[in-house]
Amino acid sequence: xxxxxxxxxxxxxxxxxxxxxxxxxxxxxxxxxxxxxxxxxxxxxxxxxxxxxxxxxxxxxxxxxxxxxxxxxxxxxxxxxxxxxxxxxxxxxxxxxxxxxxxxxxxxxxxxxxxxxxxxxxxxxxxxxxxxxxxxxxxxxxxxxxxxxxxxxxxxxxxxxxxxxxxxxxxxxxxxxxxxxxxxxxxxxxxxxxxxxxxxxxxxxxxxxxxxxxxxxxxxxxxxxxxxxxxxxxxxxxxxxxxxxxxxxxxxxxxxxxxxxxxxxxxxxxxxxxxxxxxxxxxxxxxxxxxxxxxxxxxxxxxxxxxxxxxxxxxxxxxxxxxxxxxxxxxxxxxxxxxxxxx
Amino acid sequence: xxxxxxxxxxxxxxxxxxxxxxxxxxxxxxxxxxxxxxxxxxxxxxxxxxxxxxxxxxxxxxxxxxxxxxxxxxxxxxxxxxxxxxxxxxxxxxxxxxxxxxxxxxxxxxxxxxxxxxxxxxxxxxxxxxxxxxxxxxxxxxxxxxxxxxxxxxxxxxxxxxxxxxxxxxxxxxxxxxxxxxxxxxxxxxxxxxxxxxxxxxxxxxxxxxxxxxxxxxxxxxxxxxxxxxxxxxxxxxxxxxxxxxxxxxxxxxxxxxxxxxxxxxxxxxxxxxxxxxxxxxxxxxxxxxxxxxxxxxxxxxxxxxxxxxxxxxxxxxxxxxxxxxxxxxxxxxxxxxxxxxx
Numbered sequence: 001x002x003x004x005x006x007x008x009x010x011x012x013x014x015x016x017x018x019x020x021x022x023x024x025x026x027x028x029x030x031x032x033x034x035x036x037x038x039x040x041x042x043x044x045x046x047x048x049x050x051x052x053x054x055x056x057x058x059x060x061x062x063x064x065x066x067x068x069x070x071x072x073x074x075x076x077x078x079x080x081x082x083x084x085x086x087x088x089x090x091x092x093x094x095x096x097x098x099x100x101x102x103x104x105x106x107x108x109x110x111x112x113x114x115x116x117x118x119x120x121x122x123x124x125x126x127x128x129x130x131x132x133x134x135x136x137x138x139x140x141x142x143x144x145x146x147x148x149x150x151x152x153x154x155x156x157x158x159x160x161x162x163x164x165x166x167x168x169x170x171x172x173x174x175x176x177x178x179x180x181x182x183x184x185x186x187x188x189x190x191x192x193x194x195x196x197x198x199x200x201x202x203x204x205x206x207x208x209x210x211x212x213x214x215x216x217x218x219x220x221x222x223x224x225x226x227x228x229x230x231x232x233x234x235x236x237x238x239x240x241x242x243x244x245x246x247x248x249x250x251x252x253x254x255x256x257x258x259x260x261x262x263x264x265x266x267x268x269x270x271x272x273x274x275x276x277x278x279x280x281x282x283x284x285x286x287x288x289x290x291x292x293x294x295x296x297x298x299x300x301x302x303x304x305x306x307x308x309x310x311x312x313x314x315x316x317x318x319x320x321x322x323x324x325x326x327x328x329x330x331x332x333x334x335x336x337x338x339x340x341x342x343x
Numbered sequence: 344x345x346x347x348x349x350x351x352x353x354x355x356x357x358x359x360x361x362x363x364x365x366x367x368x369x370x371x372x373x374x375x376x377x378x379x380x381x382x383x384x385x386x387x388x389x390x391x392x393x394x395x396x397x398x399x400x401x402x403x404x405x406x407x408x409x410x411x412x413x414x415x416x417x418x419x420x421x422x423x424x425x426x427x428x429x430x431x432x433x434x435x436x437x438x439x440x441x442x443x444x445x446x447x448x449x450x451x452x453x454x455x456x457x458x459x460x461x462x463x464x465x466x467x468x469x470x471x472x473x474x475x476x477x478x479x480x481x482x483x484x485x486x487x488x489x490x491x492x493x494x495x496x497x498x499x500x501x502x503x504x505x506x507x508x509x510x511x512x513x514x515x516x517x518x519x520x521x522x523x524x525x526x527x528x529x530x531x532x533x534x535x536x537x538x539x540x541x542x543x544x545x546x547x548x549x550x551x552x553x554x555x556x557x558x559x560x561x562x563x564x565x566x567x568x569x570x571x572x573x574x575x576x577x578x579x580x581x582x583x584x585x586x587x588x589x590x591x592x593x594x595x596x597x598x599x600x601x602x603x604x605x606x607x608x609x610x611x612x613x614x615x616x617x618x619x620x621x622x623x624x625x626x627x628x629x630x631x632x633x634x635x636x637x638x639x640x641x642x643x644x645x646x647x648x649x650x651x652x653x654x655x656x657x658x659x660x661x662x663x664x665x666x667x668x669x670x671x672x673x674x675x676x677x678x679x680x681x682x683x684x685x686x
Contacts, residue, residue, distance in 0.1 A: 143594045152532055155540040189495055189582040197498040197579045220583040221590025236540045237580055239532040240563040244584055245591060247564030248623070251486045252595070255622060256615065272599065272615070279598060280591070 011039060011318050014095035014104040017046035018073040019111020020310075021303045027110070028054040030310025035063040038315055043068045043104055045095045070094040074111065076303070080118035092116055096123035099296050106297035106317035108288065110305045117153055120294040127326075129333045130293035134165055134235070135300060137172065137289035139242060143279060144223050147173050147230045148187075149292060152239035159203035160340075162186065162232045166212055167336050168292040169230030171328035176319060177229070181213050185228035187237065188217035199234060210339060249280020288313035290320045292329065297321055354382065354661050357438035357447040360389035361416040362454020363653075364646045370453070371397040373653025378406040381658055386411045386447055388438045413437040417454065419646070423461035435459055439466035442639050449640035449660035451631065453648045460496055463637040470669075472676045473636035477508055477578070478643060480515065480632035482585060486622060487566050490516050490525075490573045492635060495582035502546035503683075505529065505575045509555055510679050511635040512573030514671035519662060520572070524556050528571035530580060531560035542577060553682060592623020631656035633663045635672065640664055 013034075017027040024046060031042040041064040044051050051067045072087035074080065084093060095107040096119045109116045117133045126133070136149020147169045154161060166184045173182035186203055188196040193204055195217060207214040218227050220241075233241075253273040288301030288309070299317040301309060320326075356377075360370040367389060374385040384407040387394050394410045415430035417423065427436060438450040439462045452459045460476045469476070479492020490512045497504060509527045516525035529546055531539040536547055538560060550557040561570050563584075576584075596616040631644030631652070642660040644652060663669075 140591075143591065143598060155532065187583060189498065189579055197577075200579075220586030220588075221593075223587060224590040224594040233583075234540075236532055236543075237583060240530060240576075240580060240584065241587055243563030244566065244587065245563075247567040248483075248486065248588060248591065249595075250564075251567040252592075252619065252622060255486060256618060275599060276595065279595060 010041070011106075011321060012041040012043060012104040013314050013317050014043045014045055014068070014098040014107040015310075015314070016091045016095045016107065016109035016111050016116075017044040017051060018070065018091035019109045019116075019303075020301070020305055021110075022306070024050045024054040026305065026307050027310060029058060029307035030305075030314070031065055032058055032060050032063060033307055033311035034314035035060075035065050037311065038318060040064070040314060040318060041066070042314070043095075043098055045070050045091045045098070047071065047091075068094060068098065074115035074119075076112045076114075078112065078115065080112065080114040083115060084118060084122065090115075092119050093123070096120060096296075096298070099298075100124060105321045106299065108299045108301065108310070108313045108317050110288070110301040110303055110310065110313070113152070113300055116298060116300050117291060120291050120296065120298040124294045124296035124298070127293050127295055127330055127333055129164055129337050130168075131161065131164075133294050134168060134292040135289055136165070136169065136238070136292060138177065139289065140223065140245060140280075145177065145226075146223055146228055147177070147182075148223070148238060148241070149230075149232060150235035150238050151242050151289075152235045154235040156236070157199065157234045159199055159206055162199070162203040162234070163206045163210065163336060164293070164333065165232040166207060166210075166214075166230060167332035168329050169232060170212065171325065171332045172290075172292070173229045175323040175325055175328045179229045182229035183215045183227070184212045184230045184232065185215050185218040185222075187220070187223075187231050187233040189219065191217050191219065191222075193217070203232075210336065245280050250277055252280075253277040288316055290316065290325065294326075296326060353384070354449075354664060355384040355386060355447040356657050356660050357386045357388055357411070357441040357450040358653075358657070359434045359438045359450065359452035359454050359459075360387045360394060361413065361434040362452045362459075362646075363644070363648055364453075365649070367393045367397040369648065369650050370653060372401060372650035373648075373657070374408055375401055375403050375406060376650055376654035377657035378403075378408050380654065381661060383407070383657060383661060384409070385657070386438075386441055388413050388434045388441070390414065390434075411437060411441065417458035417462075419455045419457075421455065421458065423455065423457040426458060427461060427465065433458075435462050436466070439463055439639075439641070442641075443467060448664045449642065451642045451644065451653070451656045451660050453631070453644040453646055453653065453656070456495070456643055459641060459643050460634060463634050463639065463641040467637045467639035467641070470636050470638055470673055470676055472680050473507055473511075474504065476637050477511060477635040478632055479508070479512065479581070479635060481520065482632065483566065483588060483623075488520065488569075489566055489571055490520070491530075491566070491581060491584070492573075492575060493578035493581050494585050494632070495578045497578040499579070500542065500577045502542055502549055505542070505546040505577070506549045506553065506679060507636070507676065508575040509550060509553075509557075509573060510675035511672050512575060513555065514668065514675045515633075515635070516572045518666040518668055518671045522572045525572035526558045526570075527555045527573045527575065528558050528561040528565075530563070530566075530574050530576040532562065534560050534562065534565075536560070546575075553679065588623050593620055595623075596620045631659055633659065633668065639669060
C-alpha cells in the first residue's frame with residue numbers, strides 16, 4: 001500500500017460498533033485508537049448502554065467520537081435481506097444510512113459480511129455493470145502485492161463478472177497502490193490460453209478483447225511472483241485460497257516451533273513463529289478490505305478483529321475516500337461497458 | 344503416510360526414464376537409489392543410448408535395473424492423445440504396456456501429466472464409474488494428513504464426480520494410511536449445508552445420501568485442522584491450491600530469512616528457511632502421487648523432481664501395490680454404484 005495522501009480534509013467514519021466477534025469491547029478501543037492516530041471523527045453506531053459503558057472504561061475525553069444509537073444486530077446466521085427488514089435500525093443499516101445521507105464518508109464493519117454487502121448494495125446502490133458487491137485487495141501483502149478478487153461474495157460467476165472484477169481491481173491498484181498501468185491476470189491451472197475451466201476460458205477471450213493490460217492466466221504460485229498486479233477469480237476459489245493461506249500460516253508456525261524449538265533460543269523462535277503467523281494473517285495485515293462495486297466506501301473486516309485491526313480498517317476506509325476509489329471504479333467500469341457495446 | 348508393509352514379494356516398476364525436466368540425468372540416479380534402498384526391480388524405459396551412457400556414470404553393477412528401449416517422448420506441449428498415436432513407442436506408452444502385460448506391477452513418470460493420464464486411461468483402462476483419472480493424496484503432509492483430490496485433471500466436474508473422488512480417497516486413506524473409517528468432506532466456502540457453489544451444493548446432497556462417513560463442508564483453513572481424512576474438490580480448485588501452497592512456502596522462507604537474518608545465526612536461519620520450503624514443497628514431501636481411477640498403479644511426480652523424489656515416487660508405487668490400492672478403489676466405487684442404483 002502506498003502511504004496515504006496527507007490530506008487533512010475532514011473525514012467521518014460510521015463504525016458498526018456492534019459487529020465482530022468481540023463486540024463493543026474491541027470496537028470502542030479500536031475507534032479510540034483510530035481517533036488518536038488519524039484525522040478522523042468516529043461515529044460509534046450501536047446500542048447506547050453498552051457504548052457509554054465501554055467509553056467510560058477508556059480515556060476518550062476530547063476525542064472526536066460520537067455515539068449514534070441503533071437497535072439490534074444482524075448476526076452471521078441471519079438471512080441478510082430478511083434481517084434488514086426485521087431489524088431496520090440494526091447497527092450496520094444505521095451506519096450505511098449515515099454514509100448515504102452524507103453525515104459520514106465511509107462505514108466500517110467487522111460483523112456479518114453478508115449483512116454488510118446486502119446493506120451496502122441496498123443503501124449505497126451498486127455501480128453500473130455490477131451485479132453483486134465483491135471483496136478483494138492485496139490480501140497477501142507483504143508476501144504479494146497483487147490485488148486478488150473476488151474473495152467470497154460471488155460464486156458461479158459468469159465470465160463477464162470476472163471482467164468486472166478486473167476493472168475494479170485496476171481502479172484499486174491505480175488509485176490506492178499507485179500502479180501506473182496495472183497488469184491483470186486470470187487465476188487458472190496453467191499459463192496457456194487453453195488452460196482452465198469453462199468460466200476462465202471464456203473470460204480469457206473477454207479480457208483479450210478488452211483494452212486492459214491483460215497478461216493472461218497465472219497459476220497459484222505465480223501470485224507470489226509479481227506476474228500481475230490484479231488477479232481475478234471466482235469468489236469460491238478466492239475465499240478458499242484466503243482461508244487456506246491463514247490456516248497454512250498458523251500450521252507452519254506451529255510446526256516450525258516444534259521442530260526448531262530445541263536448537264534455537266526460545267525467544268527467537270517465538271518471534272519467528274509470531275512473524276510467520278502474522279505474515280499469513282489477512283486480519284492483521286490488511287485490517288479489512290473495501291467492498292467493491294458499491295456506490296460508496298464500506299470496509300469489511302474479519303469477525304475476529306481486535307482493536308488494532310479495527311483502527312487499520314478505519315485507516316483503509318480513509319485512504320479509499322482520499323483516493324477517490326468509488327469514482328475511479330465507476331470510470332473503469334464505464335470503459336468496459338463502452339467497449340462491450342462497441343464503437 | 345504409514346510405514347510400508349514389510350512384504351518381500353517381488354516388485355517391478357516401469358520407470359518412464361525420459362520424462363521430467365532433467366531427463367535421464369536425474370531419472371537414472373533415482374532408479375539406482377530406489378534399487379539400493381527398496382526391494383525393487385527397475386525397468387528403465389528410455390532411449391538406449393542415453394540410458395547406457397547415464398548408467399555407465401554410476402556404480403550400478405549387480406543392481407536389479409534393466410533398460411527397456413523406447414522411441415520418443417511425449418512432451419508437456421503435445422496433445423496427449425494425438426501424441427500417443429504419433430509416438431506409439433514413446434517411453435510413457437512403453438512403461439504402461441509393461442504394466443498391462445504383467446512384466447511390471449506399476450509405472451512411475453515425471454513427464455507430462457496429461458500424457459501419463461491419457462496413457463494410463465487407455466492402456467490400463469478406467470475403473471467402473473470413473474470418467475477421467477484423478478490426482479490426489481496427502482499432499483500437504485506433514486502439515487495435514489488429509490487426502491486432497493482432485494488436484495488438476497478434472498475441471499468443471501459434475502457433482503457425481505466429486506462423489507467418485509470421495510470413494511477413491513476413502514480407499515486410499517483406509518488402505519495406504521490405515522484410517523479405519525475415513526471422514527469425507529467437501530471443500531467449500533462455509534461449513535453450513537447451504538454454503539458453496541452449485542457444484543458443491545449438489546454434491547452435498549449426494550454425499551449426505553451416501554453411506555460414506557460424510558462430515559459436511561470444510562473451509563480452506565480446516566484442511567490443517569484435522570476435520571476430515573478425505574477432502575474432495577474440483578480439479579480446478581485443487582490445482583490452484585497445490586501450486587499456491589508451494590509458492591507461499593517459498594515466499595515465506597525468503598521473507599523470513601530477510602527479516603530474521605540480522606538477529607539469528609545465519610546457519611540456523613538457513614536451516615529454518617530450508618525446512619519451511621521443504622514443508623510446503625509437494626515434490627519433496629510426497630515424491631509423487633498415484634493416479635486415481637485407473638485399473639493399475641501409475642505414480643505421477645512433478646517435472647522438476649530430482650533423484651531422491653524419483654526414488655520416493657517408486658517407494659510410493661510399491662506401497663500402493665502392496666496395499667492393494669486398485670482393488671480397494673474398485674470396491675469403494677462399486678459400493679457407490681450399488682447405492683445409486685438403489686436397493
